[in-house]
Amino acid sequence: MAKITVPLTDSEIKNAKSKEKEYCLFDGEGLLLRIKPTGSKLWVFNYYRPYTRKRANISFGKYPALSLAEARKKRQTAKELLAQDIDPKEHRDSEKASKKDALLTTLSAVSKEWFEVKKKKVSPITATRIWNSIETHILTDLGEYPVTKITAPKTIETIKPVQAKSSAELARRLCQRLNEVMNYAVNVGYLHANPLTGIKAAFDSPVVKHHPTLKPEELPELMKAINYASIKIVTRCLIEWQLHTMSRPSEAAGARWEEVDFKNKLWVIPAERMKMKKEHIVPLTDETLFLLERLKPISGHREHIFPSHGNPRKPTNSETANMALKRMGFKGRLVSHGLRSLASTTLNEQGFDSDLIESALAHQDKNQVRKAYNRADYIERRRVMMEWWSSQINIYCSQRHDNHG
Structure with a gap:
């Protein structure tokens, strides 16, 4: 019994x-x-x-x-x-291990892991800006949550006040950066799938603010203003250099003599100085080479083509051209970045290949086959386009490079 x-x-x-x-x-x-x-x-x-x-x-x-x-x-x-x-x-031990893993894979911890990779791909200033935005607006509320507990509704709830207090653009960037973090978590095995895909649809689209620029028919007015402006030679040449080369303000202001290949008439901007972190090659025209010849007595013995007036060992500030344009009467009508738009609009109106124009502007080409093709052939095709653009500018420079400044 x-x-x-x-x-x-x-x-x-x-x-x-x-x-x-x-x-x-x-x-x-x-x-x-x-x-x-x-x-x-x-x-x-x-x-x-x-x-x-x-x-x-x-x-x-x-x-x-x-x-x-x-x-x-x-x-x-x-x-x-x-x-x-x-x-x-075994079930209890597995749960304990999961809880331990959760502590090691909080959004804060994973964000730091992701950032160690991300910061190597962007400039130090950009890296600081990215991390500050995540730390301030996301990790304060969600940092201690395991990535497995991060949900779209919870994240949207966190970002909504940012959009209300700051801007739709910042909200969009936070969505983008959080998606990068969560994609990283998927790739390293912390998650099976990214739960935040598509959260940007919950927010207003940012209003695109274009840089003030001139119309193609206003180019003569700009060149006349540059010719008669009471500005330093370096500043005058910087503005013209940006206009001819279609480069970004920071790329132009930081130009180095060592980047110029006089033999092949090329300006080779290294990847670390480019927005997209990709080397960019600019075909140089006779007009741009003339600008360099004019600057040689001033800065040829220095590192930077456009040295700072206060400290010639450093490059001029990227805002130098902007300030000069304001003093020349273009406040609210044109900024130095708008010189790129002026060139782009003019070239598009003249029927130049849009791919050539985008390449000249150093816009990222997502077509991998075309990217490879660009490198081999686009330089010479772009050279023809750049020579036309320089000659167009030159038409309105009847008094160019006088002795003002």
């Missing part, structure tokens, strides 16, 4: 005294209370492992911290797992 186990009572457990040797009180269905010589009482569940059918024990916790009723709940949970052929001990 099978032995019947009488369930334990709270008073029985409370009054149980320690003995010289360890002994157990049985509650039935595998649950027992192990009482040690020290007087400590430990709840243990004894069971058969799935598949192997070997006996095993799993500790539930100490009494009285874990009451009889709570121990029985744990026994029931363990029995439910066993009914599904899940080992309770």
